[in-house]
Amino acid sequence: MTSYELPVNLLIADDHQLITDGLSKILESEKTIGEIHTANNGREAVDKELINDIDCVIIGYKHAGVKWIGSH
Secondary structure, three states, X not given: OOOOOOOEEEEEEOOOHHHHHHHHHXXXXXXXXXXXXXXXXXXXXXXXXXXXXXXXXXXXXXXOOOOOOOOO
């Protein structure tokens, strides 16, 4: 079993603002969640992941302009 350091910092990336806002609102009260970052497109998601201490990414399936596999 893997142990994780808490709280977990998240990046929520989706091109639908309703999704990023809704998930952020739901998760912000969780004790195991630290910082929540959001991105509205693929390029912004990659940039935020590179400059922030992100532990987990919740990402929409499709983002224009970014190929997720091997995006680093």
